Amino acid sequence: MEYITEIKQSNRKTIAFEIKEAGVLIVRAPFYMKRSEILQEIHRHQAWIDSHMEKAANRVKEREETVKFSNKEIRQMADIAVRVIPPRVEQYAQRLGVSYGRITIRSQRTRWGSCSSKGNLNFNCLLTQVPEQVMDYVIVHELCHRIEMNHSKRFWTLVEQIMPDYKMHRKWLKDNGNSLIERLP
Secondary structure, three states, X not given: OOOEEEEEEEOOOOOEEEEEOOOEEEEEEEOOOOHHHHHHHHHHOHHHHHHHHHHXXXXXXXXXXXXXXXXXXXXXXXXXXXHHHHHHHHHHHHHHOOOOOOEEEEOOOOOOEEEOOOOOEEEEHHHHHOOHHHHHHHHHHHHHXXXXXXXXXXXXXXXXXXXXXXXXXXXXXHHHHHHHHOOOO
């Protein structure tokens, strides 16, 4: 299998291999290793490298074959989210006894929701594509930041008080969320 190899030597004790999606092998090696020793290590780990290169290539291919949401579909999701999310935020805010600022709906690749220090809430329009309880988990998560602006034990205890089964919904996002996000253009 063809790939590009980058060798990066630093003040480390062991050699490590990293596969990049674009068919690039990064080899991190100690300063003291000679180039010939590094090449021997690459040869010794060739089966592992080939296997992981193939997996990376398959992930790229799957991503390319993913049917993307159209701009119209994204606008429709945002329109639905604007109608559905604010009443749910209000309901959970009352239960938590917290206030909040502006609610914004966005099409985001990296976040399901966020809460600013001023109390403004942002939510991903893709929440319209997840089970209702998962949407509620994201809302509760962000509102709990109105009390604890971190992910400390106290924060998670607060989330659990409002939503005892939050771990199940968090896992759903972890297991299924990327397949939705990858459909964004």
